[in-house]
Amino acid sequence: MREFLLEGIKKLNIEYTDKKVDNLIKYLELLTEYNSHTNLTALRDEKSIIEKHFLDSLLLQNLIKHESKKAIDIGTGAGFPGMVLAIFNPDIEFTLMDSIGKKTKFLELVKENLRLENVNVVTSRAEDYITDENRETYDLGLCRGVSKLSTILEYIIPFLKVNGEFLSQKMEGTGEETEAENALNILQSKIVEIYNLQLPFSKDPRVVIRIEKIDFNDKKYPRRAGIPLKRPL
Numbered sequence: 439m440r441e442f443l444l445e446g447i448k449k450l451n452i453e454y455t456d457k458k459v460d461n462l463i464k465y466l467e468l469l470t471e472y473n474s475h476t477n478l479t480a481l482r483d484e485k486s487i488i489e490k491h492f493l494d495s496l497l498l499q500n501l502i503k504h505e506s507k508k509a510i511d512i513g514t515g516a517g518f519p520g521m522v523l524a525i526f527n528p529d530i531e532f533t534l535m536d537s538i539g540k541k542t543k544f545l546e547l548v549k550e551n552l553r554l555e556n557v558n559v560v561t562s563r564a565e566d567y568i569t570d571e572n573r574e575t576y577d578l579g580l581c582r583g584v585s586k587l588s589t590i591l592e593y594i595i596p597f598l599k600v601n602g603e604f605l606s607q608k609m610e611g612t613g614e615e616t617e618a619e620n621a622l623n624i625l626q627s628k629i630v631e632i633y634n635l636q637l638p639f640s641k642d643p644r645v646v647i648r649i650e651k652i653d654f655n656d657k658k659y660p661r662r663a664g665i666p667l668k669r670p671l
Contacts, residue, residue: 439463439485439488440459442485443463443466443492443493446492446639447493447496450499451500452496452499452526454526458526461525462522464551465517465521465548466488468547469487469516470482470487476540476544478516478540478541478544479491479515489637490640491516492518494582494637495520495522496519496526497635497644498646502523502578503603506530506578507530508575508576508577508578509527509530509531509578509580510533510535510594510597511523511532512590512593512594513535513593514535514536514541514545514580516544516545517534517544517545517548520534520580521534521548521557525552527556528554528555530578532556533558534557534558534559535559535560535567536560539561542559542561545557546559564593564660568596568660574600575597578598578602579595579597579603579604580605580607581594586670587608587615587621587647588621588670589666589667589670590606591604591621591622591625591649592660592661592670593666595625595627596655598651599651600651600652600653600654601650602651603630603651604627604647604649605647605648606646606647608644608645608647609643609644610643620671624659625651625655626651626653627649627650627652628649628652629647630649631648632645633646633648
């Protein structure tokens with residue numbers, strides 16, 4: 439599997455070290471073993487996991503600004519994209535958040551086994567986790583297709599500093615960026631660029647939306663748990 443992974447990384451023109459690749463392979467082994475008794479991902483085939491989780495996450499690698507020092511991944515699940523990017527960016531401090539305990543328990547296992555000092559695992563909803571201390575403190579927001587963009591924005595943007603960025607990953611052609619115009623305006627954000635990308639082997643299309651925060655947010659956002667999903671901005 440290492441050669442397959444390495445070929446994919448090279449196809450994406452991503453800089454790598456042997457240690458980073460070795461850590462991804464250890465991560466893969468932990469995931470497949472854990473997934474045999476606890477459902478973390480519907481994918482079971484290792485090549486599918488590598489391409490549709492690991493390499494999919496690495497589509498963001500060359501889009502991350504060099505000055506980013508602190509990132510948050512909301513609804514990270516089994517660690518995508520946050521854990522993969524934490525392995526490749528040891529100088530960035532990552533908060534990996536999910537509300538489901540079996541997933542964060544697995545992430546703690548990966549963190550421990552890979553000795554990742556730049557990872558903080560949180561079991562919480564974004565609406566419950568945000569405080570005056572962590573509000574508007576992150577340079578980079580991540581979220582891979584958990585909900586509609588208008589809902590995700592309300593979870594992510596309040597955590598970002600002014601001029602911080604959210605790299606939103608979507609499947610092709612959802613048109614959600616048009617629906618999200620009101621949320622973008624309310625949350626003082628704008629779409630900077632939309633990247634049409636593809637996975638290296640299957641050529642499955644992917645869309646990454648670069649969103650910049652341009653001003654401070656009203657502290658009433660995000661609204662309390664459940665409301666952003668039921669009544670998107």
